[in-house]
Amino acid sequence: MSVNVANISIPEAELVERFVRSAGPGGQNVNKVATAVELRFDVAGSAALPEPVRARLLARRDRRVTGEGVLVISAQRFRTQERNREDARERLAAFIETGLHAPKPRIATRPSRGARERRLGEKRQRSTIKRGRSPQNWE
Numbered sequence: 001m002s003v004n005v006a007n008i009s010i011p012e013a014e015l016v017e018r019f020v021r022s023a024g025p026g027g028q029n030v031n032k033v034a035t036a037v038e039l040r041f042d043v044a045g046s047a048a049l050p051e052p053v054r055a056r057l058l059a060r061r062d063r064r065v066t067g068e069g070v071l072v073i074s075a076q077r078f079r080t081q082e083r084n085r086e087d088a089r090e091r092l093a094a095f096i097e098t099g100l101h102a103p104k105p106r107i108a109t110r111p112s113r114g115a116r117e118r119r120l121g122e123k124r125q126r127s128t129i130k131r132g133r134s135p136q137n138w139e
Contacts, residue, residue: 008096010048015092016040017085022076036076039088044069049096057099064095071095 022036043049043057043065058069065071073095075088111119 008048008050008053008100010041010046010092010096014041014046014048015089017088019081022079022084033081035079035081035084036074037081037084037088039073039075039085039092041071041073041092042069043071049099052102053096053099056102057096060098062095 016039018038018040019034020036020038021034043054046054049057057071058065062071064073071092073088073091075084075091077087078084
């Protein structure tokens, strides 16, 4: 069961799953059954990702990506191991989806003369209001 996003398919061999005990409510079930999933995916070393997508994903400042470029997703929302596995894989797919689209380059623009004059006029008005509050004018 590989993860598919757009035209990218992540093979099962590149995913490392570890099952751990989940935190939170659930009674004795929490203490006995390892339902939480920790999914690891090596973004930096993956052969399935195209180079531009890999670069965009590694450039993101995401706290789930380690210094070595490994994405760690922890899923423990659900009470069953299978639902948590599906949740982790969906979140991996969503993460990869964010790297598919290249950001539109910003075009530098300048404020118009009218916008500049309005801004300076508002600054003058604000200055006058504040000057009127000072105690030296209260005599």
